Amino acid sequence: MRETGGDQVEEAVAGCVAALRPTVARDWAEVRAGGLDWNCHETAVHVADDLLAYAANLAGRAQDAYVPFELKLDDGTDNSGLLHVIETTGALLAAAVRTAPPGVRAFHPYPFRSADRTGFAAMGIAEVLLHTHDMAAGLDIAYRPSEELAASVLEVLFPHVQPGPTPWATLLWATGRGELPGRAPVTGWRWHNNLVIAADRLDLVGIRPAEARDLRLGGDGGFEWTEGGPYEGTRDAAGFLLKAYEGGVHRPEFGVFALVRREDGRAVGGMGFHAAPDEEGRVEIGYDLTEPARGHGYATEALRALAGWALSRLDVTSLFATVEPGNAPSQAVLTRAGFTRVSEDGEGPAFELRTAR
Known part of the structure; x- marks a missing residue:
């Protein structure tokens, strides 16, 4: 699959x-920059400052806050010099993205306090596209980026936003800069980096819509898999995620996660939610592992981590799962993770884990 990366930062x-x-x-x-409170000079400086900050956080592996410095222009820097600064800071971010290993994450506050190289690339692209639009509006000049760039920003940073007629129009609407037929105006917004949940030996890495699409079409979703992966259940779950995204009902934190082994960065399976919690706070889960990864306790470990995360939320009261009648190993995973067998029907036994609240 085509990953959002350094080439796209440089294109933007x-x-x-x-x-x-x-x-x-x-x-x-x-000149005021479109609907912003900043003028165009301030907006251009902001773009360069953000590109530099993202590059610094990713390259410096910042964990709890931004690297403590900021951009300051030399006195007398003219607009041509400022554009050179934007080009340079963009090149720095592109380089940081290209050299960061896939699993590296660094600090960004929204919404889970970290982002990977794809997230930082997309955030840099978003800053450039949106604020160039703002400046162009103030300066009364034409500007329209490629639809591919806008689509990459939406699929990485706005997985909770239903795709619209065109990616650029949808991105403008999603950030309060435009209108879309049949949709209410947006008055407040945040972008949404993917969630990663740490287990003992694994990371549960949230799968984004573009990655889900690639998985459903037979690709690797941008992950390096152990032999035989991804398994069919992960591909099916990716298809459900994609359908929810396209239907405008996807809640990214209740999506699908790749189970990535920390020791070598390889994905060993998939685990996630069938949908967001219902009105009673009940949510169904499912999982699978590649054949070489079975029998090592990975599923139990990942399920405990996912259940702990879910049941710590106020909108979740219980998790449940159904298992095929003859699948004794999967039933054992649920039991070891603290689930209780609550019923059995034609589809197989059902297991539940409830919050202590």
């Missing part, structure tokens, strides 16, 4: 510079 920055260069003789400080 090149489009920004090409759009704004014809206006460098104007006084950007005297």
Whole structure:
């Protein structure tokens, strides 16, 4: 699959510079940037500052806060120099993204206090696209990025937003900058990096819509799998995730996770929720492992971590799972993870784990 990465960061920055260069003789400080409170000069500095901050956090593996420095222009820097700064900070982010290993995560506050290289690339692209739009509106010039870039931002950072007629129009609407037929105006928004839940030997890595699409179509979803992976259950779950995303009902934290072994970065299976919790706080889970990964306790370990995360939430009161009648190993996984057998029907025994609240 095509990963959102350094090439896309550079493409976004090149489009920004090409759009704004014809206006460098104007006084950007005297022009408000679209609907922002900033002028165009302040907005351009903000773009460069964010690109540098994202590069620094990812390259420096920041864990609890932004790396403690900020961009400061030399006195007398003109608009041409400012565009050069944007080009340079964009190149730094692209380099940081290209050199970061897949599993590395660094600090970003929204919403789970970390992002991986794909998330940082998408955030940089989003800053460039959206704020170039703002500046272009203030300067009354044409600007329209590629639909592919806008789509990559939506699928990485806005998995909770239903796709619209075109990605660029949808991204503008999702960030309060435009309208979409049949949808209410957006007055407040945050982007949404994927959730990672740590277990003892594994990380449960939230699968994004683009990754789910690739898995459903027979790809690897951007993960390096152990032999035989991904298993068919993970591909089916990816299809359900994609259907929920396209239908506008996907809640990313209640999606599907790849089980990534920390020692070698290989995915050994998939685990996740069939949907968001119902009105009573009840949510169904499912899981599978590649054949070489079975018998090592990975499923039990991952299920305990996922259950602990879910039951710590106020909107979840119980987890349940159904198992095929002859699948004794899966039934043992549920029992070891603390689930209790509560019923049995034609589909097989059902197990439940309830919160202590």
